Amino acid sequence: MTTVEQPVDVLLSDGTTVQLRQIRAEDAAAIVAMHSRFSERTRYLRYFSPYPRIPERDLQRFVNVDHRDREAFVILAGDRIVAVGRYERLGPESPEAEVAFVVEDAFQGRGIGSVLLEHLADTARRFGIVHFVAEVLPANGAMLRVFSDFGYQVQRQYADGVVHLSFPIAPTEATLEVQRGREHRTEARSIARLLAPRGIAVYGASATGQGVGAAVLGHLRDGGFTGVVVPVHRTASTVAGLPAYPSAVDAGHDIDLAVVAVAPEAVTEVVADAARAGAHGLVVISAGFAESGPAGAAAQRALVRAAHLAGMRVVGPNCLGIANTDPEVRLNATLAPVLPAAGRVGVFSQSGAFGVALLAEASRRGLGLSSFVSAGNRADVSGNDLLQYWQDDPGTDVITLYLETFGNPRKFARLARRIGRSKPVVALASLARPPGVGDAPALDPAAVSALFAQSGVIRVDTVSELLDVGVLLAHQPLPAGRRVAVVGNSSALAGLAATACAAQGLTVADGYPHDVGPLAGAAEYAAALAAAVADEGVDAVVAVFAPPLPGQLADPDADFTAALPAALAAGKPVVATFLAGRLPAGVPAYPSVEEAVRALARVSRYADWLRRPPGALPELDRVDQPAGQAALRPEPADPAALLAAYGIDVVGSAPARSADEAVEAAGRLGWPVAVKAAAPGLRHRLDLGAVRLDLPDPVALRRAYAEMAPIFGPDVLVQPMVAPGVACVVELVEDPAFGPVVGFGLGGVATELLGDRAWRAVPLTDRDAAELVDEPRAAPLLHGHRGAAPVDRAALVDLLLRVGRLADEQPRVRSLTLNPVLARPDGISVLHATVNTGVATDRPDTGPRRL
Numbered sequence: 001m002t003t004v005e006q007p008v009d010v011l012l013s014d015g016t017t018v019q020l021r022q023i024r025a026e027d028a029a030a031i032v033a034m035h036s037r038f039s040e041r042t043r044y045l046r047y048f049s050p051y052p053r054i055p056e057r058d059l060q061r062f063v064n065v066d067h068r069d070r071e072a073f074v075i076l077a078g079d080r081i082v083a084v085g086r087y088e089r090l091g092p093e094s095p096e097a098e099v100a101f102v103v104e105d106a107f108q109g110r111g112i113g114s115v116l117l118e119h120l121a122d123t124a125r126r127f128g129i130v131h132f133v134a135e136v137l138p139a140n141g142a143m144l145r146v147f148s149d150f151g152y153q154v155q156r157q158y159a160d161g162v163v164h165l166s167f168p169i170a171p172t173e174a175t176l177e178v179q180r181g182r183e184h185r186t187e188a189r190s191i192a193r194l195l196a197p198r199g200i201a202v203y204g205a206s207a208t209g210q211g212v213g214a215a216v217l218g219h220l221r222d223g224g225f226t227g228v229v230v231p232v233h234r235t236a237s238t239v240a241g242l243p244a245y246p247s248a249v250d251a252g253h254d255i256d257l258a259v260v261a262v263a264p265e266a267v268t269e270v271v272a273d274a275a276r277a278g279a280h281g282l283v284v285i286s287a288g289f290a291e292s293g294p295a296g297a298a299a300q301r302a303l304v305r306a307a308h309l310a311g312m313r314v315v316g317p318n319c320l321g322i323a324n325t326d327p328e329v330r331l332n333a334t335l336a337p338v339l340p341a342a343g344r345v346g347v348f349s350q351s352g353a354f355g356v357a358l359l360a361e362a363s364r365r366g367l368g369l370s371s372f373v374s375a376g377n378r379a380d381v382s383g384n385d386l387l388q389y390w391q392d393d394p395g396t397d398v399i400t401l402y403l404e405t406f407g408n409p410r411k412f413a414r415l416a417r418r419i420g421r422s423k424p425v426v427a428l429a430s431l432a433r434p435p436g437v438g439d440a441p442a443l444d445p446a447a448v449s450a451l452f453a454q455s456g457v458i459r460v461d462t463v464s465e466l467l468d469v470g471v472l473l474a475h476q477p478l479p480a481g482r483r484v485a486v487v488g489n490s491s492a493l494a495g496l497a498a499t500a501c502a503a504q505g506l507t508v509a510d511g512y513p514h515d516v517g518p519l520a521g522a523a524e525y526a527a528a529l530a531a532a533v534a535d536e537g538v539d540a541v542v543a544v545f546a547p548p549l550p551g552q553l554a555d556p557d558a559d560f561t562a563a564l565p566a567a568l569a570a571g572k573p574v575v576a577t578f579l580a581g582r583l584p585a586g587v588p589a590y591p592s593v594e595e596a597v598r599a600l601a602r603v604s605r606y607a608d609w610l611r612r613p614p615g616a617l618p619e620l621d622r623v624d625q626p627a628g629q630a631a632l633r634p635e636p637a638d639p640a641a642l643l644a645a646y647g648i649d650v651v652g653s654a655p656a657r658s659a660d661e662a663v664e665a666a667g668r669l670g671w672p673v674a675v676k677a678a679a680p681g682l683r684h685r686l687d688l689g690a691v692r693l694d695l696p697d698p699v700a701l702r703r704a705y706a707e708m709a710p711i712f713g714p715d716v717l718v719q720p721m722v723a724p725g726v727a728c729v730v731e732l733v734e735d736p737a738f739g740p741v742v743g744f745g746l747g748g749v750a751t752e753l754l755g756d757r758a759w760r761a762v763p764l765t766d767r768d769a770a771e772l773v774d775e776p777r778a779a780p781l782l783h784g785h786r787g788a789a790p791v792d793r794a795a796l797v798d799l800l801l802r803v804g805r806l807a808d809e810q811p812r813v814r815s816l817t818l819n820p821v822l823a824r825p826d827g828i829s830v831l832h833a834t835v836n837t838g839v840a841t842d843r844p845d846t847g848p849r850r851l
Contacts, residue, residue: 085116204261319376343368420456615767764804
């Protein structure tokens with residue numbers, strides 16, 4: 001028997017939730033009950049006969065499995081089993097198993113079969129099963145489509161009135177694409193139903209008009225919600241002027257959403273009532289859950305468990321609410337009395353307090369909102385769900401996120417990398433690691449920004465920057481390059497803008513900054529702006545204006561801002577810092593030139609990312625994942641075998657504790673040799689005398705050992721000499737926020753002290769690996785600095801891809817260091833490797849779909 005896994009929640013194709021778990025012996029009665037609800041057609045298609053009842057012997061075999069050679073999963077909707085999927089190995093240790101499903105009639109056509117197939121295939125692969133076979137009646141078109149639409153290479157054979165199917169179950173790019181496409185559609189639909197409800201039940205609104213519930217109810221009513229609002233109150237007949245009911249069902253309306261502002265101990269009753277009314281989701285404003293301590297965390301888990309079993313998703317708890325400015329919806333189920341104007345920017349906030357401030361500031365800036373979700377404790381609905389929804393939402397062009405933690409960083413990076421190709425994603429992400437989230441050293445801010453940039457995410461540091469960038473993206477085109485024209489009437493402001501451009505990596509275009517002077521009139525200023533946007537050598541414009549001194553201008557009432565609309569029409573981004581006058585709508589305005597240039601620079605880097613090819617996961621030869629797993633089974637693990645399984649060759653070495661042992665080892669390895677202090681921190685410290693190179697014979701080796709042993713101890717490593725090269729370092733660490741990340745830098749004390757490392761998250765594409773090699777500040781040493789021959793860059797890229805592949809496939813590897821890696825024109829040599837292993841960590845963006 002294998003270890004029984006915990007139940008998981010999954011989304012169906014219509015956005016509802018169900019639970020998937022392994023079958024249990026005590027499920028016998030529920031299996032019989034499900035069977036009794038089948039239509040005659042469903043029974044015939046599954047069992048090839050009428051099969052009106054399940055014989056006791058069959059029933060016991062159905063519900064008693066070993067979870068290895070025979071596995072079965074059930075799908076529960078509420079407390080009712082509505083589907084079963086199973087596989088059975090075809091003989092002891094056979095690589096093949098027969099797979100079959102059956103789904104209750106009322107739940108057919110909702111994607112249950114594909115979910116079961118994903119989980120069964122994932123489990124079967126872990127126990128050495130590589131092929132599934134199935135027998136399906138030709139009339140069972142739905143089941144045939146489950147197999148054919150999954151991306152597997154299905155072989156079909158028709159015999160004796162049955163279609164015999166056979167297919168390998170190893171994941172491929174095709175199956176992964178199908179799986180992720182279904183994930184996208186189901187998650188997007190689940191959010192769409194929350195943001196466009198037909199009817200809303202509000203729980204916890206007092207008849208006195210006081211409290212959180214009453215506030216949300218008032219905002220719903222006054223915001224012009226186009227659906228029905230139903231206050232649920234045990235005793236009152238009206239609340240806030242609306243008819244109230246003791247239960248949502250009593251209202252007689254279609255209820256899609258429940259807004260909950262009751263005490264935590266009353267939430268279970270609310271979930272049950274909302275489920276009876278047919279609600280698809282809950283927005284839980286109430287506090288007192290995980291943020292309050294262990295008891296609250298238990299209550300939060302119970303809330304999500306009950307909601308998912310009832311088919312509902314949960315926003316919150318402890319959240320600000322949700323909003324949708326679509327004129328056909330006009331939903332304000334938040335604690336904010338007034339929403340920003342309708343627009344095309346989607347906003348997600350993990351913090352309720354931050355969300356209030358963000359909405360207020362967006363209103364002040366004129367940033368139009370499409371939809372808004374505050375996730376609070378993020379017990380269920382997360383930023384990743386909103387990314388899935390906004391990807392295809394025709395009303396959203398720009399996505400802004402405030403993130404305190406990452407629940408699933410790999411998935412976030414994957415989604416952002418895909419969505420960022422069509423819609424920009426701007427994220428304000430805290431660098432502070434929450435208490436209890438890992439004990440490894442946190443990555444520095446530069447590394448975090450690089451990891452975001454890898455996925456095309458525009459990372460900002462403050463609320464102000466989030467809106468600075470959001471306003472620019474919402475109203476202006478992307479720049480075609482980094483050449484900036486600065487136009488102004490103040491040499492001081494223009495000079496500040498030019499300095500800010502250089503600091504932000506932008507290039508001041510030839511002929512700029514252009515200072516029209518403090519005596520220039522509005523017409524001269526407009527002409528200068530028009531010339532700048534028409535200049536083919538300019539990609540973006542920074543317009544600055546300082547108010548003239550009294551009496552300087554012939555026409556003191558001239559409107560200098562009137563020049564901006566014409567400049568905008570040229571199709572190039574324009575940002576403005578006007579210290580006088582009110583700018584027209586659609587012009588991104590900033591209180592300082594530094595802020596204007598910073599926003600433009602962030603958007604320019606995003607535009608650069610778009611112009612570069614996205615990269616691919618290349619095929620690698622000499623990779624043997626099972627051999628790598630086998631190398632990790634012994635205690636301790638075998639690092640050399642692990643690395644060899646991924647095509648990473650390490651130059652051999654031998655330990656020695658005396659001069660005689662060192663000489664003997666050198667004889668085996670071959671002269672000349674290097675001798676190094678064995679301590680990991682000293683193996684590359686040539687500067688300390690802990691490494692002696694090019695020892696040609698026993699005499700030289702004994703002399704070197706005699707000098708080193710008193711200082712560094714008797715333990716040394718003996719290694720054959722290899723050709724010299726540029727010393728590099730490759731690292732793999734498991735970051736609690738981002739998951740496994742690969743680092744690259746040049747060796748040496750100075751680069752280590754300065755933290756000159758580039759980082760990318762796993763999995764690595766060919767573009768990621770190439771950028772890792774080129775990004776460190778010391779990278780010019782690899783490209784032929786001061787007449788030296790360039791090293792074999794392709795070999796370094798290949799090495800990084802192999803380390804990334806190892807990190808992706810071997811979750812037991814917690815850290816890995818290759819130091820030094822000598823890079824030469826003719827290749828590379830890995831001199832030392834350190835591998836630390838532990839219990840396999842959960843990789844939430846791998847395996848079959850689950851919430």
